[in-house]
Amino acid sequence: MRTQPSGLLTVTPADDAYRLLRSTYTTRHSPAEILLPGTAAEVSEAVMYAAATDLPVSVRSGGHGLSGTSSNDGGMVVDLSRMNAVTVLDRDTRLVRVGAGARWAEVASALAPYELAISSGDHGNVGVGGLATAGGLGWLVRIYA
Ligand SMILES: Cc1cc2nc3c(=O)[nH]c(=O)nc-3n(C[C@H](O)[C@H](O)[C@H](O)COP(=O)(O)OP(=O)(O)OC[C@H]3O[C@@H](n4cnc5c(N)ncnc54)[C@H](O)[C@@H]3O)c2cc1C
Incomplete structure (x- = not known):
């Protein structure tokens, strides 16, 4: 490198x-x-x-x-894998900043302490970039879609 x-x-x-x-x-x-x-x-x-x-x-x-x-x-x-920071900016309005290189397991881990969750890919290693630009299905979509 x-x-x-x-x-x-x-x-x-x-x-x-x-x-x-x-x-x-x-x-x-x-x-x-x-x-x-x-x-x-x-x-x-x-x-x-x-x-x-x-x-x-x-x-x-x-x-x-x-x-x-x-x-x-x-x-x-x-x-973009180094750009994987996940920051809860405002819990009340559920405003979260997610780096374009984060993976969904990282997002779920960062949201859990705030009792927040998101319907992302079922596989935690899938990246935010692909689903954000093209859409996708996750565990919670069966309940909320
Ligand atoms: C093992 C496995 C399990 C999967 N499970 C699920 C699932 O449960 N649910 C589901 O919906 N899908 C699932 N998929 C499909 C996957 O979610 C999609 O293919 C998704 O697009 C992958 O996103 P990625 O960021 O990891 O992929 P990448 O290969 O990094 O990106 C996918 C495409 O998006 C483009 N892209 C990425 N980031 C950006 C960016 N910031 N700006 C512009 N373009 C960008 C890339 O150039 C590429 O063309 C799975 C795939 C695999 C291999």
Whole structure:
């Protein structure tokens, strides 16, 4: 893993961490580089860095997408897994800020002390990003849908 002068973490095939980050849950891939932003500003930087290469770009949250589109072969991957903070901003209005790289088990764990729950994916390792952008089904949907 390397750190760009700006602080953005990147992983290439030469790094040990590459084998853990190259693929998705269902598909095997060989991206040229994986970018691991930790803040919104670093996401912006990662997108500009990736765009400047002119290579295909994938975005990954939990990596459970069945189509495997959150990685690629020969392109860039913006992996959001470091952006997994879950913050209850206002319990009364049930206002919660969830990082785009959080997984639903992390969200459930953070909400439980506040006696809050959410109908997310049944599998706790599914990412927030995929369900937030495309929808999904979870345990509570059988009760509340
Ligand atoms: C073992 C397993 C169990 C599952 N269980 C359930 C279940 O119980 N209920 C259910 O509804 N579904 C389930 N699914 C399906 C899964 O929820 C969807 O495929 C979901 O889209 C995965 O989200 P992800 O963030 O983990 O995946 P990813 O592969 O990271 O992302 C999926 C897609 O969303 C895009 N994306 C991710 N984050 C962003 C972002 N921030 N901005 C723009 N695009 C983004 C990616 O580029 C990709 O195209 C399951 C899948 C697996 C493999």
